[in-house]
Amino acid sequence: MTSTSWARLLEGNQRWAEGRSEAGDTRGAVRRAELTGSQSPKTLILGCADSRVPAEILFDQGLGDLFVVRTAGHTLDAAVIGSMEYAVEILGVELLVVLGHEGCGAVAAAARVVDEVAVPHGYIRDVAEKISPNVLRARLGGASTLDEVGRQHARYTVEQVRERSTVLGDALRIGALEAVAAQYCLSTGRVTEVGAVPEQHLLAV
Template identity: 50%
Template sequence: NGQHPNVLLFGCSDSRVAAEIIFDQGLGDMFIVRTAGQVIDSAVLGSIEYAVAVLGVPLIAILGHDSCGAVGATVAALDTGEVPSGYIRDLVVRVMPSILGGRKDGLSRIDEFEARHVEETGTKLLQRSQVVADA
C-alpha cells in the first residue's frame, strides 16, 4: 500500500529514544533515520533525500537527546587527546566540529554541546543536500 509519513525524523540511534512514543505517532507516520550522534554520511543523505523527493515528506525534525554517548565520547576525546579506534573514531571525528565550535563560543556543559550538535547537524544537512535545501 505504500508509505505516507508526515515527518522525517533524523536522530541518534540511542535505544532509550523511541521516536513514535515521544511524539505519540503510530507506525508509518514517521520516516526515521538514525545514526549514533545523528552524524551525517552518504547513506543518511540518501535516506533523507528519498523521504523528501520520493515520499514527499513535508517536515524534517532533528532529534538530539541528553546523555548522548557520541557527544560524550567526543568531549572525552578532545579532553584526553585519546580518540577511539575503528569506526567509532569516524563518529567522534564527525561530532568534533560541533564541540570545537561550541567551545570557541564559550560553551562548556555537555547539554550545551548536545544542543549545539543538533543545530550544526541541521546546518550541515542544508549545506550538503540540495534536495533538502530546495524543499
C-alpha cells in the same frame, strides 16, 4: 517553530511524557494492513541510535507517521543523506526534526577527542570525528556542559544537512521543507526545541 506538524509532535510528546499515550490503535493490525501498499509520512526524524530515544514512542506516533533515520549522535554520511533525500523528494515529507538527547555517548566521545585528544578505537572513531567539529564550534561559542554541546550539535547538524545536500537545501530554501533542531530529556521524557533554523541562517558559521 509553529508548523502544524511540529505542534502535533510536541502534543504527542506531552501525552507520552504524562502517561496519556493515544497511539495504541495506530500501531495495531488494522493500521498495519492500511499501510501495506504505500506510506505517506509528513515528518522526517534524524535521531540518535540510543535505545532510550525511540522517536515513534516518545512522540506518541503510530505506524506510518514518521520516517526515521537513526545513527549514533545523528551523524551524517552518504547513506543517511540519501535516506533523507528519499523521504523529502519521493515521499514528500514537510518537516525535518534533528533530535538530539541529553547523555549522548557519541557526543561525549567527540568531546573527549576535542577536550582531551582521547581518540576511540575502531569505527567509533569515525563517529566521534564526524561530531568533533560541532563540539569544537559549540565550545568556542561558550557551551560548557555536554548537554549544551549536544543541543548545539543538533542545531549545527541542520546546517550541515542544508550544506551537504542540494535536494534538502533546495527544499528548505523554497519552503517545501521546514527544519527544527530539538533535544530530548531522558529524565522527564520531554522534547524541547533548540531553535528553528530559517534557510537564510543556515550558512552562518
